[in-house]
């Protein structure tokens with residue numbers, strides 16, 4: 001039995017023209033069959049993405065690849081909310097990582113944006129290129145985002161589209177990314193406040209919570225939290241249940257908006273490189289006291305004096321320090 005035929009549609013979708021006539025792929029393994037029996041819940045407002053996505057997937061004749069994190073969005077109202085969170089408007093330049101079948105791309109282009117899409121899967125890259133060929137609003141790079149020089153691509157696109165007004169000077173990122181490259185995406189994009197103003201991502205819910213709202217003094221509080229808050233103001237927007245994706249992942253997702261700081265607004269440190277090197281060393285010995293882990297930077301009494309200066313006990317461990325505390329600690333130690 002073709003695998004798409006095995007979906008059970010909820011009432012809202014069942015009323016729309018059935019996809020049962022369209023499927024052309026066939027299941028080849030029991031694991032595919034098991035995944036295909038997932039139940040899809042979509043909102044009544046989203047028949048278009050549901051059908052467009054499944055039809056597009058059928059046309060590529062390929063089953064979504066787990067290694068590429070291919071969990072496609074079936075709910076157009078979530079795509080609209082993603083664009084809405086980034087306030088995408090006419091004239092914007094938007095980077096989309098992993099356009100897939102183009103359901104989010106469609107919303108971005110409809111909102112009036114020019115989109116640069118980076119897609120690793122050559123089949124999906126051709127599909128999305130073809131889908132929007134007539135609009136002139138989409139440029140697709142068939143590349144692995146983790147290996148591409150996104151800054152230079154954005155600058156040359158901004159140059160060619162002559163987007164220099166105060167309104168369009170900063171580009172935006174709006175993407176439903178594969179969960180397995182989340183860390184790389186965050187690490188590459190957040191320090192690019194000279195290019196992007198907003199980075200709005202659909203992430204695994206657990207990752208979203210860890211990045212935005214980790215509890216201090218917990219194992220969730222890490223080096224990456226200092227990094228995220230150094231370069232941006234992050235906000236957890238809303239949870240997206242797993243049933244909105246095809247194939248359904250084993251986890252829920254969430255939308256996070258990172259408002260990027262411009263370089264002039266980064267916390268004042270003498271050297272960003274040495275600051276993060278210190279933060280790294282501190283969290284490498286997470287359970288150890290800072291006066292031990294930072295000994296390669298300053299002698300123990302100096303670290304104790306620095307901690308005292310910022311009102312912290314000599315026994316402090318990294319999970320007890322805020323971004324501001326780390327900035328003060330770094331500046332004190334490097335000044336000595």
Ligand SMILES: C[S@@+](CC[C@H](N)C(=O)[O-])C[C@H]1O[C@@H](n2cnc3c(N)ncnc32)[C@H](O)[C@@H]1O
Nearest residue numbers: 068071072073098099100119120121144145176
């Ligand atoms: C979670 S799917 C999202 C697809 C589409 N945006 C949607 O919302 O339905 C992730 C997409 O990213 C692509 N992808 C996976 N790894 C990638 C990488 N390293 N660089 C660029 N694209 C990648 C996949 O092929 C897939 O199209």
